[in-house]
Amino acid sequence: MRATLAPAFAVCVGALLAGCSEPPGTSLFPLDQGRSWTYRLTSEWENNTSERETVVLRNEGRDSLLDSGAAYRRRSDSGIDYWLRADATGIYRVATKMDVEEAPNLDPKPRYVLKAPIAVGTSWPASTTTYLLRRRADFPPEIRHSHPSVPMVYTVEALDQPVETPAGAFAHCVKVRGDAKLKLFSDPVKGWQDMPLTTLEWYCPGVGLVRVERSEPANSTFLVGGTMKMELMSWE
Numbered sequence: 001m002r003a004t005l006a007p008a009f010a011v012c013v014g015a016l017l018a019g020c021s022e023p024p025g026t027s028l029f030p031l032d033q034g035r036s037w038t039y040r041l042t043s044e045w046e047n048n049t050s051e052r053e054t055v056v057l058r059n060e061g062r063d064s065l066l067d068s069g070a071a072y073r074r075r076s077d078s079g080i081d082y083w084l085r086a087d088a089t090g091i092y093r094v095a096t097k098m099d100v101e102e103a104p105n106l107d108p109k110p111r112y113v114l115k116a117p118i119a120v121g122t123s124w125p126a127s128t129t130t131y132l133l134r135r136r137a138d139f140p141p142e143i144r145h146s147h148p149s150v151p152m153v154y155t156v157e158a159l160d161q162p163v164e165t166p167a168g169a170f171a172h173c174v175k176v177r178g179d180a181k182l183k184l185f186s187d188p189v190k191g192w193q194d195m196p197l198t199t200l201e202w203y204c205p206g207v208g209l210v211r212v213e214r215s216e217p218a219n220s221t222f223l224v225g226g227t228m229k230m231e232l233m234s235w236e
Helices: 007-018
Strands: 036-045 050-064 070-076 080-087 090-098 105-115 123-128 150-165 168-187 191-204 208-216 226-235
Touching: 105 123, 123 168, 150 191, 150 208, 150 226
Parallel strands: none
Antiparallel strands: 036 050, 036 226, 050 070, 070 080, 080 090, 090 105, 123 150, 150 168, 168 191, 191 208, 208 226
16 A cells, blocks of 8 residues: 655655755755765674764755756765756666766666655665675675676655654654665585675655665675664754
């Protein structure tokens, strides 16, 4: 059964899908210039190691993107720029660029962040990579170097969700789930196995992305997997 949106929430989603940035802070994925988000990123591996870092994302406004027209640019303090657009079909990425690259890399087709309609059951494909899976002996150990693009299916799993983060409590959030499998050689006993990759994302009206949970278990003698959590600490 598809859930029904409350009137105020429906207005918010309507503004999102129309690509409007005014009034600011009324969408699930704000694109208006000057907005910024600070996240706490915690990664934990099955070999009992962990890492913690801070990630900052900033909206840089609209600019021209090669010959494909204007798009909204979002920049990460890790040195990556993302260009996004909004229309009746949803919010989608159209290009990326790392600081070491000369020009943006256009996506061969739109990579959706949120696809319309914002309703339980709406799903879409998008590529991902591995963030946690590593080989125990090879170099470089990260699986993403050999598997940079893995097909994942994202689905709107729930609406009107409450979420707790270090930045505070949020309500009326949309929960999105992503599922993928990556076939890897696990070990001589288990052989080749489909390793599950799972992502949970929460988007809240007036704020944007507030929480991400990623799971990449391995349970293997050749591989090590883990979990990652990204939580909103503050936003402007």
